[in-house]
Amino acid sequence: MLDLFSEEAPWSEPLAEGAVILRRRARDEANTLMALVTEIAAKNPFYHRITPGGHRMSVAMTNCGDFGWSTDSRGYQYSERDSMTGHRWPGMPELFRQMATICAAEAGFTHFTPDACLINRYEPGAKLTLHQDKDEQDLTQPIVSVSLGLPAVFQFGGFERGDATQRVLLEHGDIVVWGGPSRLCYHGILPLKPGLHPLTGAFRYNLTFRRAFR
Template sequence: MDLFDEIERGRTWREELCDGAVVLRGHALAIEAGLLGAIDEVIAQAPLRHMTTPGGFRMSVAMTSCGRYGWVTDRSGYRYDAVDPDSGKRWPQMPGVFFKLAQEAALAAGFADFVPDACLINCYEPGARMSLHQDKDEHDFRQPIVSVSLGIPAVFQFGGDRREDKAMRIPLQHGDVVVWGGAARLRYHGVLALKPATHPLLGARRINLTFRKAS
């Protein structure tokens, strides 16, 4: 039976990917209204934008941030910055509903005392993708990554410590949360190109919230 069908019917469970990595199926569903309202508030202050990589490529995923730091990429490189380069202002404050979800999900995955200071908001439309990469711009790799999926389905790739390692393909649905840290913290990961779909609350979009401890 197709895993997406299982999730659509409301079954939720904890899925271990490897030592240090887990999918918490449907973990964010109970607070979806609060999350979506908070996302709209952040985007109103710091609009989504398609950033450019150091190599000059326009990212297919539109992004913004909230929290003490935001993630930025441009011709000069990848980095965290306290100021939104588009507005010259500090990034919007991280909503309380975001912070609480990130801490609770990290604890459920076995990572206590997670205090995220950055949340990346990624907006995928059909055809958008994220190539395999490591999250390594942070200062403390002892802190996990918490990734929340909202909207249309996606296939998450979770690989090994080297880019050439074979990656698992994990289907994600609205409300699923992936947490990885410890021995899995620097594993390569990405998202396959999204297939055309619509969601009753978000239309033809997938919103991904990625929480990190940047400083």
């Protein structure tokens, strides 16, 4: 496992055509990012959403930005307000927006400006089954995903759920960007293993930036 406190500089690791891992890219900003996550969660707490099929998600979620993503008995949707509270989602911090835009450009996707940030909190055993991100209007826009805290195994596959997947370890500060030919690839997170991280404790946090509407 990589040493989280090493001085080794960030580097890029190709994942697939149109997909790249920016290793340790968010490491230097991690403390500030987590402080901002705490502020967002104070306004809109983490909650385990219920899927249209009636299942409780193992991942707890909140959102920030002009729009937020959620799931309930009606399906999956982006909206300006949290359907549970009726309140608007907390605004997206400028650091979040800048990081997503800059990292998208580093991966070859210029002019990306996110209007939604999904923030997932994983506890031991939590997972995200293989899925496609396809609720956004403009699928030419990439996904930018920031990992903070405990390491997790990321699965990245093809265009069918049953396609073979790559399994790569994502560690604290890693950022994955995918779009273009890889935009609709299935992906997920294997069950999180127990651990303790000096910044996030027993949790992993994932910030996922999208452009929900044109």
